[in-house]
Amino acid sequence: MQQPTVRTPFYRILYVQVVCAIVLGIVFGHLWPTLAEGAKPLGDMFVRLIRMIIAPVIFCTVVGGIASMRDMKAVGRVGGKAMLYFEVVSTFALAAGLIAGHLLEPGAGFNVSVASLDASAVSGYVSKAAHGEGLMGFLMHVIPETFLGAFTQGDILPVLFIAVLFGSALSLLGERAKPMNDLIESATAAMFRVVGIITRIAPIGAFGAMAFTVGKYGIVSLLPMLKLIATFYLTAGFFVLVVLGTVARLMGFGILRFLVFIKEELLIVLGTSTSESALPQLMRKLEALGCARAVVGLVVPTGYSFNLDGTNIYMTLAVLFLAQATNTHVTLTQEITLLAVTMLTSKGATAVVGAGFVALAASLSVVPTVPVAAMVLILGIDRFMAECRALTNIIGNGVATIVVCAWEGQLDRTRLKDVLENRGARYLDEIRLTESSTASVDDNKPAFTQMR
Numbered sequence: 001m002q003q004p005t006v007r008t009p010f011y012r013i014l015y016v017q018v019v020c021a022i023v024l025g026i027v028f029g030h031l032w033p034t035l036a037e038g039a040k041p042l043g044d045m046f047v048r049l050i051r052m053i054i055a056p057v058i059f060c061t062v063v064g065g066i067a068s069m070r071d072m073k074a075v076g077r078v079g080g081k082a083m084l085y086f087e088v089v090s091t092f093a094l095a096a097g098l099i100a101g102h103l104l105e106p107g108a109g110f111n112v113s114v115a116s117l118d119a120s121a122v123s124g125y126v127s128k129a130a131h132g133e134g135l136m137g138f139l140m141h142v143i144p145e146t147f148l149g150a151f152t153q154g155d156i157l158p159v160l161f162i163a164v165l166f167g168s169a170l171s172l173l174g175e176r177a178k179p180m181n182d183l184i185e186s187a188t189a190a191m192f193r194v195v196g197i198i199t200r201i202a203p204i205g206a207f208g209a210m211a212f213t214v215g216k217y218g219i220v221s222l223l224p225m226l227k228l229i230a231t232f233y234l235t236a237g238f239f240v241l242v243v244l245g246t247v248a249r250l251m252g253f254g255i256l257r258f259l260v261f262i263k264e265e266l267l268i269v270l271g272t273s274t275s276e277s278a279l280p281q282l283m284r285k286l287e288a289l290g291c292a293r294a295v296v297g298l299v300v301p302t303g304y305s306f307n308l309d310g311t312n313i314y315m316t317l318a319v320l321f322l323a324q325a326t327n328t329h330v331t332l333t334q335e336i337t338l339l340a341v342t343m344l345t346s347k348g349a350t351a352v353v354g355a356g357f358v359a360l361a362a363s364l365s366v367v368p369t370v371p372v373a374a375m376v377l378i379l380g381i382d383r384f385m386a387e388c389r390a391l392t393n394i395i396g397n398g399v400a401t402i403v404v405c406a407w408e409g410q411l412d413r414t415r416l417k418d419v420l421e422n423r424g425a426r427y428l429d430e431i432r433l434t435e436s437s438t439a440s441v442d443d444n445k446p447a448f449t450q451m452r
Helices: 014-031 033-037 040-069 072-104 119-130 134-142 156-199 202-217 220-251 255-261 263-272 275-288 293-306 309-325 332-345 355-366 372-379 382-407 413-435 447-451
Strands: none
Touching: 014 033, 014 202, 014 263, 033 202, 040 072, 040 156, 040 202, 040 263, 040 275, 040 293, 072 156, 072 220, 072 293, 072 309, 072 332, 072 382, 134 156, 156 275, 156 293, 202 263, 202 382, 220 255, 220 309, 220 372, 220 382, 255 263, 255 382, 255 413, 263 275, 263 382, 275 293, 275 382, 293 382, 309 332, 309 355, 309 372, 309 382, 332 355, 355 372, 372 382
16 A cells, blocks of 8 residues: 655745745845845855766766766767767757847947946956866866876866776676776765755755855846847747747647646755756756666766857847947848857856856857957846856756657657656656665666666
8 A cells, every 4th residue: 555645844845945044045136235245155165066066976987877878879979979960959049049149239329438447357258268278178177197197186077088088998897897887986975975065055045146146246236138138038038938838849848747746946046046956956857757877977968168159149149139239230241250250169068167258258259240348248248147147057968868769669658758757756756765775776767767
C-alpha cells in the first residue's frame, strides 16, 4: 500500500523562500540603500559556494557518463549534435536581437553627443576585450597548464576538457576501470548532496544580491533606460515562448510546464544574476525528466559556454541601441558581420566577470562607427539586464539537453510527460532520497529509475 504523501509546509518550500527573499531585498534596498549596499557579500558568498562545487560536479558527472557509454563514437556523436543545435539556435537568438532593435528602436530620440561621454567608466571592460587572442587564444585557454589547475581557474571549459579525456580513458580501460568508476559514482552522489546543503541558503544569497542591486543603482535609475530594458525582456520572452516553445513542442512537451518545473532554479538565478548558481540543480532536474545522465553531463556544461541565448540577444540589441542613441548609421553589411562575429565573442562569456559587457566591447570592434565610449550609457543598468540574460541562458540549456537526449534516443518520453503533467513533486522527492544514497545504478539512466 502506497504511503500517503506528507505535504511540506509552504514556508519550507525553497522557491517560496527565494521569492520572499527577493521581495524583501527590493524593499530593503529601496528604503535603506546605504545599508543595502553592505549586503552584497551575502550574494557573493552564495555564488562562491556554488562555484566552489561546480568544477567537481561537472568532472564527476562527465567522467561517469562517458565511462558508462563504452563507445567513444557515441561521445563524439552527442557532442556533434549538441554543437549543431547550439549554433542553429544561437543564430536565431542573435537575429532576434537585431530584429527587435529595428522594430522597437529603443535608442531612438536619445541624441547623445559622443564628446559628452566619459569613457573611463568602461575602460576596464574594453581593456579585457582588447586583450583577446582570437580563436587560438580561446583554444589555448581551454587547455589548463596542469591537471589540478583546471579546478582552480574558475572556468568550466578546462574542467570539461580534462573530464572528457579522463572519462574516455576509463571507457577504453573497460572492466579494469570498475573500481574507479565506483569511486566516481560515490563522489558524484556526495557532490550533489553538498549542492543540496548549499542550496538551502539560496534565499540569503538572493536577498543580499537583490538588496545590493536596488540599493546601489536604485529603481529610479531604470526610468531613462526603461525602453531598452523592456525591449530586451520582451525579446527574451518572445524567444523563450515562441522559439524555444516551438522546439519544445516538437519534442513533445510544453515550455510553460518546463518553466514551472524548474521554477526554483529560475528564482535562484533571478536573485543572483548568474546562471552558474543553478547549474548543478538544473542537471539533477533534467535527470528527473528522463534525460540520460551521460548526455546531461556532456550537454549542460558545454552549453554554459557555447549556448548563451540570452547573451546573444543582448549583444546584437545593445549594439543597435548604442548606434541609435548616438545617431550612428549601421549598414546591412556591418549587421551581417556583427552576426558572424558575435557567434564567436559570446563563446565562453560566462567564464569572466562582467561577461556580457566584455563580449559587447569585443563585438563593437566590427562596427567601428559606433563609439565604444557609448557603452557607458548602459553600464548602470547592466546588472538588471544580467538577470534576463542568465534566465534565458539557463532555460535555453535545459531545452537543448532534452533535444539532444531525444535525438540520441536517450529520453524517457513517458517519464517526461508524467513528471511535467502529473507527479513532478513525487519524482523530486525521489531525487532527494537518492542524493543520500550511493547505490549502484545504471549510469546511462537517471539514478532514480530503480525506484519505480
